Amino acid sequence: MGLDARMDLRKIELDARPRLEAARREAAAAPGAPDTAIIEGPPTMNGEPHAGHVRGRVIKDMWYRYRTLRGERVVYAAGWDAQGLPVELQAQKELGIEGPKSRIEEGGIETLVAECKRIVREYHGRWVEVDRLLGVSADDSAAYWTSSDEYIEREWEVLRRARELGVLRDDHAVIAYCPGCQTSLSHAEVSQGYREATDPSLYYKARLRGDRASLVVWTTMPFTLVTDALVAVHPDEEYCRIEAGGEELIVGRTRLEALADEARLGEFRVVSTVRGSELEGAKYDHPLLDEVPELARLAGGEAYHTVVAEAFVDTGAGSGLVHISPANGEEDMAIARRRGVEVFCPIDDAVRFTGDAGRYAGMFVRDADAGVIESLRERGALVAARKIRHQYPHCWRSGDALVWMARRGWFYMLDRLGSMTVDAAAAVEYYYEQPRNRFLGIVSERHPWCISRERYWGTPLPVWDCASCGEKTWLHSRREIVEAAESLPDGEGFELHMPWIDRIRVRCSSCGGTETSRERYVLDTWHNSGAAPHSSLGAGERSRLLPAPFLTEGIDQTRGWAYTLLVEGVILAGAPSAPYSSFLFQGHVLDRDGNKMSKSKGNVVGARDLLGRQPADLVRLYFLWKSNPIEPINFDERELGxxxxxxxxxxxxxxxxxxxxxxxxxxxxxxxxxxxxxxxxxxxxxxxxxxxxxxxxxxxxxxxxxxxxxxxxxxxxxxxxxxxxxxxxxxxxxxxxxxxxxxxxxxxxxxxxxxxxxxxxxxxxxxxxxxxxxxxxxxxxxxxxxxxxxxx
Ligand SMILES: [Zn+2]
Ligand SMILES: [Zn+2]
Structure with missing residues (x-):
């Protein structure tokens, strides 16, 4: 007994740890119902915890200990995100599978899944170790795993409710697509990957039919000329017909001077002007029709290659005229749909042009940029081609520049929830104004959420198509699948993942036929974690412990977990209620000089390394003491002392x-x-x-x-x-x-x-x-x- 003359925090930690752990186990095993629960935002098991994770884990544990000291019985089960794109990509890398996604199937989906499980086990061990060193009370023995069969069945309940509410829909839509991962991504994922990129800024001419003037059209994606359908002008902008270098060009008034300068048009004079709305309906000749015969065929129809007046056109950019590629732009697709214009999308899974793209067949679409520019030059249709640096979205996992293209997918049509998501979000406590405003702004966007992914290691979409009658058969639990099964090659206890689920042949719910196949989608990994409050708790616990009183994650989760939790919570409830009553968004942990920590910069502080050098209590106190929780922390290890x-x-x-x-x-x-x-x-x-x-x-x-x-x-x-x-x-x-x-x-x-x-x-x-x-x-x-x- 007694205190040493000198404080030794390491020795103190070793002395106290077993007692604290025993106390935690005792509290968890105590009789009686718990008062409240922390729902863990499950970290993805494909990497080591770092200093940024430490901050969040310390805040959660602090809240747990505070409420426990206040006499409450708090459930704090760990939770692990064990499937989805990040884990799959890691497994693909470890297995040395490069190139198109089809290579995965050549090697067998089982091989990929086995590697995913191995990776998850490996990193799980490291996370548990960091929690132990840090004194985090999360109970790993009661942890939920997003990949467990029980969790998946409960997640399928969200889909059932969404169908009942008429929120779930399959559609051909333009979605962000990663050429590397060969899957579509959601808006939330897109917004996480903006980076500076250099792209072409191309001005080209499209001759007005029966007129000597040409439209000057602007694009930063030359390859989309292959799928060009319309040219859009702003209805209220004044468009100038100018004479320059012996030819007539049509350019928006707002950008006239700047464009003339940028494209080195030299001396020019304005011949006449016309309002954008008056250009509506004018036909133009696409300059590359000889290269893309299928496009030439479409151009023979009524709708193609017509000028349309649309208010979304930004008159302050480019030439004030933009071309519309329904296959490669969301807004473009909407305009084409409204006007009954057919969508031309000659692009395959690997984001290469198909045979219908004529001269460009077989090329990765972005690699066609140079060829398109060269062809325009040869035909005298090039006005100017320059480079611009701008912010462009890249895949949050693989880093590939994204491409927008028309694909089939499954969507939550969030507008069909009316004001429920916004009302639910507005009733939550965020503690600080700025993240509250940011989150409410995001929630009110109500973009359709693409929840299907063309991958393997995730919650399978439980819908089977019938080849005989076309009916879709939805099965929302193992029991429903077993009852509908014509054969069960792996028995009733089969794993609810690919490839096992796809070995089962189910009977069509309409015609009883067995020519059925499951749509080979898995769910967005964010859908997976967004089901956590519902999927990690039993029915009885849910009614007692939800909404959870306090959740906390990083500020980037305004578009991530906080968002998907909210949407799925509202769908499950069919009412404007969030599964949490307060959400604290934390600022990021940056390096000493305020730079983002990243592997490429080599400035990431690993949690295990940090706790190897510094006593846990010092690390904990530092993160909680250093700044307001929503502010970023410039992490300087010297300050611990x-x-x-x-x-x-x-x-x-x-x-x-x-x-x-x-x-x-x-x-x-x-x-x-x-x-x-x-x-x-x-x-x-x-x-x-x-x-x-x-x-x-x-x-x-x-x-x-x-x-x-x-x-x-x-x-x-x-x-x-x-x-x-x-x-x-x-x-x-x-x-x-x-x-x-x-x-x-x-x-x-x-x-x-x-x-x-x-x-x-x-x-x-x-x-x-x-x-x-x-x-x-x-x-x-x-x-x-x-x-x-x-x-x-
Ligand atoms: Zn990717
Ligand atoms: Zn059928």
């Missing part, structure tokens, strides 16, 4: 001082309790106690309002400024005084300090569980009480 260390060292010395002196004077401080000041309390004693009350209030209010850093600063202020620098020097004057009065004053002072330190141990416990547990035990001979949170 400054104030955070000083707080712990001072608290340690105060405990040691009290233990040593009170036992020397024979005063038992283990029973010091609350209530009024002890007999014989001096003015400094009363002051220290009143400051203590103020600190309790500040910390409680800070934690309740997620002003976690303010709570940490209040403790820091009390320990260092009030107790160590003001109160102890005053009390110390009595230490060497042998008079009776001084002995009584010392006794009162010990009791005051004991009360202060016992209270601070409780206040600081959610931040630094190891140190506070150790100090409390050593100085007061007993553990912190289970519900020791002081009353303000």
């Amino acid at each position: 400054t104030r955070p260390y000083q707080v712990l060292a001072t608290l340690y010395n105060l405990h040691a001082y009290l233990a040593q002196n009170s036992s020397y004077d024979g005063v038992d401080v283990s029973e010091a309790t609350g209530g009024g000041p002890p007999d014989g309390a001096s003015a400094p004693d009363r002051w220290a106690l009143s400051r203590l009350q103020r600190t309790v209030r500040a910390v409680t209010e800070g934690l309740d309002a997620c002003r976690i850093h303010e709570a940490a600063h209040a403790i820091e202020d009390y320990v260092i400024n009030d107790l160590s620098q003001a109160y102890v020097p005053m009390a110390r004057a009595d230490l060497w005084d042998e008079s009776d009065g001084a002995a009584a004053r010392r006794r009162a002072s010990y009791l005051v300090m004991a009360r202060a330190l016992r209270t601070v141990d409780a206040l600081l416990h959610p931040f630094c569980p190891h140190t506070t547990d150790h100090l409390h035990r050593e100085a007061f001979g007993r553990p912190l009480e289970a519900s020791a949170w002081p009353v303000a």
